[in-house]
Amino acid sequence: MIEYALNFGFVCVALALLMNLYRLTAGPTTADRVLAVDTMAINAIALLVLYGIGQATAMYFEGALLFAMFGFVSTVAYCKFVLRGDIIE
Amino acid sequence: MPFFVELIISLLIVIGGLFLLVGSFGMIKLKDLLPRLHAPTKASTVGLGGVLIASMLFFWVERGHFTIHELLITLFIFLTAPITANLIAKAYMLLNVDPNKDLPPSKQDEGWATFDPVGPEGYDPSEEYKEKET
Numbered sequence: 001m002i003e004y005a006l007n008f009g010f011v012c013v014a015l016a017l018l019m020n021l022y023r024l025t026a027g028p029t030t031a032d033r034v035l036a037v038d039t040m041a042i043n044a045i046a047l048l049v050l051y052g053i054g055q056a057t058a059m060y061f062e063g064a065l066l067f068a069m070f071g072f073v074s075t076v077a078y079c080k081f082v083l084r085g086d087i088i089e
Numbered sequence: 090m091p092f093f094v095e096l097i098i099s100l101l102i103v104i105g106g107l108f109l110l111v112g113s114f115g116m117i118k119l120k121d122l123l124p125r126l127h128a129p130t131k132a133s134t135v136g137l138g139g140v141l142i143a144s145m146l147f148f149w150v151e152r153g154h155f156t157i158h159e160l161l162i163t164l165f166i167f168l169t170a171p172i173t174a175n176l177i178a179k180a181y182m183l184l185n186v187d188p189n190k191d192l193p194p195s196k197q198d199e200g201w202a203t204f205d206p207v208g209p210e211g212y213d214p215s216e217e218y219k220e221k222e223t
Contacts, residue, residue: 001095002099012109012110015110016112016114019113019117020113030181031177034180038129042129045166046137056151064162072172076173082180082184
């Protein structure tokens, strides 16, 4: 039964990523694009965790953790750049 | 693996996937950035939490010992989602919102934080650099 649920989850996350990609390309403002990339990082974490369940290995956990940290850091860095014109003042 | 554990894990995966889908659907449905900000920061966070709890249960039942690895990601996302939302809103307001027309008066000596220069009235940060150089 978990296989069916996993397939459903994969489809949901893939559709979500496509929607984020649309917002990334079409987004009228810079902030829209930053938000789209941030959401894509969250969806990528979900995809990695689901794949880890499917393969029954905990190896993908570290990748998911790295995605979580670098997604946050890159979003903050870009917003800081827009706000202050510099990242590390 | 017992049936009811499989059922719980499957339900958590399905609910998490649906929340992630709804969160990203809000991004193309809502028409402006500030309402659009609500969808991914709230719905996607809950969806990811569901998927991570499913993963935690799965490895607990399969390996036989309980780990809280996945709670680390959940905690990190729950802590960082409000910060990113705040920063994205500030960046959007700085670029696209006119503080004189679109915002109500702040009713204080200072204006709204995003639009004010750092420091008190008449403070020019460039003078500090000049003093350091000489």
